[in-house]
Amino acid sequence: MLTKEWIKHKAHEVIYSAGTRDPFKICEATGIPYYYDDLGNNIMAYHTIVCRVPSIVLSTRNTEFENRYSCGHELGHHFCRHKGNAENLSRSNRRFVNFGEEYEANKFMVDMMLDGINAHDFETKEQLMKYCHIPLWAERYIDWNLLIE
DSSP states (O other), rough: OOOHHHHHHHHHHHHHHHHHHHHHHHEEEEOOOOEEEEEETTTTEEEEEEEEEEEEEEESOHHHHHHHHHHHHHHHHTTTTTOOEEEEEEEEOSSSSSSSHHHHHHHHHHHHHTTOGGGOOOOSSHHHHHHTOOOGGGGGSSSSHHHHO
């Protein structure tokens, strides 16, 4: 199990290296191709590795907002070096979990999207989350105490 500190540091390292918090630009900067496909009503995205080449597939049924955080979640699987092939984010598993690979991928997504953000620039938590493309279901992954210091 990866620590919260390791995940936060890794997210910062990736953003610093890519020069952006945008998950799509991070894919481009790190050579991880992303594709769109009709994944049905439930699956939003998945990360896979074929012949040692990682890629992310996003659902054509997602909104732009959903694709942005889905891509960030799948980047979390990649950079946390999860061994499974074809982990997926689905509409039915978007909830808080406090351990395991889904926790790590969600924590990475949130840390990546919040890196370098000053919480004092926003009047409400909801404004900050919307600006950073963080869905409401992922709020519990935010360490508000560290963010507000």
